[in-house]
Amino acid sequence: MSGLISQVPDPAPSAGAGWLATLRHEAAAYLHARGFPGKKHEAWRFTSVREIVETTFAPEPAERAAPAALDALGDDGTWRVAIAAGRPWLDGAGAAPDGVTVESLADALARDPAALEGQLGAGVAAQDFAALNAALFTDGLVVRIRAGADVTTPLHVVHVATPGEAPRAAYPRVLVLAEPGSRACVVESFVAAPGGSARHLTNVVTEVAVGANAHLEHVRVTEGTDRTVQLASLGVRLARDARYASRVVTLGGALSRLDLFVRFEGAGAEALLDGVYHVDGQDHVDHHVRVDHVAGHGTSRTRYRGLADGRGHAVFDAIGVVHRGAAGSAVHQENRNLLLSDAATVHTKPHLEIDEDDVAASHGATVGALDEAQLFYLRARAVPLSEARSILTFAFARAVLDGIGHAPLVARTSEALLSRLPEGAALRGGLSA
Amino acid sequence: MLKIENLHVRVGGTEILKGLSLELGAGEVHAIMGPNGSGKSTLSYVLAGRDGYEVTEGRVLYDGVDLLALAPEERAAKGVFLAFQYPVEIPGVSNVYFLKAAVNAVRKARGEKELDAIEFMRFAREKAKLVALDAELLKRAVNSGFSGGEKKRNEVFQMAALEPRLAILDETDSGLDIDALRIVSDGVNALRGPDRAMLVITHYQRLLDYIVPDRVHVLVDGRIVRSGDKTLAGELEARGYAELGG
């Protein structure tokens, strides 16, 4: 047996004891029975994983790349902990801010497995690549924000991929528990250490539970490279009156796929799901967003902006489901894309499934070029064409970036995007003036 | 400084300019008046280099150089400035950043040192004062949500900052109240000088009371049908374009 499936233990018919063993057993059984998704699966129609599925990845060796990667990020005023090779580097992190406990997932499961029952696996169903993670994760993080805590320092989880000379994979798992009435900002960054020539797969699952009346901002930044493959799932459950603001920034990658699931379990919750993505070269970026309004009087607003340059390929799919009984729900989806090159491709499909009468809903998608009148206006003021294009490209994306609640992160993500644009270096720093 | 010879221009397959000739010397201010749709903005766009304007005949020399062969940004770097009849809104780009990019692009082309953020802010505030532009507007996105008058003032503000050699003002007076007209005119007059020239497109004599032109041209149906001194503007206002014929 070779390829990705060769990593997954073929489960014996009788599962071991305990909820975790059952979860892993079922995930492995699912994968052996169903295999990985192919082009025939609607959700994978525009994103081929064949090459990845056929690759035999070795587990990433635990190297000390994490500290260097943290240093490379510079000081952005966040409290940081790195995850590399699927394991957290808590030693270097220092004490977590008041009101927060951060623990290795392996330790938490060893210490008190019952405490995570009904949490781990509840946000993301063990399907497709989330099943792979469920079968193979060994460690990760549990971030718990205590009830009523008001945490001003963003909690930053930095996922560090270290590509090698042969394909490597890591299977980290993160659990964020924002207890009732808490306020916090969690950041997940995905960065790659320099070097290596082979593919690196990060197969990550993040599960977030936002408790009653808790407010959580969740920033998720991927700086992909031509070696990085990310197959990620992020599942969010919202309790009564919870507020969740998601800012997803995906900058390239050989393949960066995110499946985001948001579930309104309590009434009156709100989810603002913002995203911006940029593809260039041979990048392939795919965002699938699914929002389930199960409880009523919730509001979800999905707003993604895409930039497609070079031979890049961007896929966006959103489904907003309002279940029967979820009266008073509002569900809005918008995806706007800038096509910056003839060879780039964008596939976009926001859609709704509404099973309730009392609902406010809207959805729309556009794919367009830069505005000719704006370009001419800049050029008529002596700004060279390529710089003018980058100014307008950045302006289009910044609506999302500026929404990030922590100024140094706005600056960092802006810089990261600008550094990918032609003449972008010349624009750095100045745009906020 | 500017020499337009027998210019024919097609837009979307229709001939709009039909053999327009005009000469503008250094230090001069010329006004162009003419009915709606006669081709005034078409002329200004062709001079600034907008795409979609097909020159089928004629030529334009700027300081002896073939202006039409240059990209818009090259023209601007050489000192050509168009104050737009309809200034463009650019959400997501602050006015001050926009102007900084423009000023530094021009300075770079002239071989001058680019201004850093602090130098530039001082410079921008000074220029804003000159045209009584509310400093708050510097921080806002370019022309986004600006009133009609604020947009026009912003154009003159940009002109004051870029100090062009050839300024084309396309109906910069439209939408301005009397006080604003005065301020804007003062800004324009401050820029007049022996080494500069201006082409002022307007419908109203009032502007020309403030910015007194050396020549007035009447553009009808893509051609200049009459030229005269500043008194022509008053004559037009009294009698209308119809009597001038084609």
Ligand SMILES: Nc1ncnc2c1ncn2[C@@H]1O[C@H](COP(=O)(O)OP(=O)(O)OP(=O)(O)O)[C@@H](O)[C@H]1O
């Ligand atoms: N893209 C286009 N396609 C076809 N015709 C056009 C296009 N742009 C302009 N025109 C036409 O060219 C003619 C001249 O337009 P222009 O804007 O130059 O007039 P103007 O003299 O500036 O008028 P106004 O005083 O109203 O500003 C008009 O009849 C206009 O409809």
Ligand SMILES: [Mg+2]
């Ligand atoms: Mg006009």
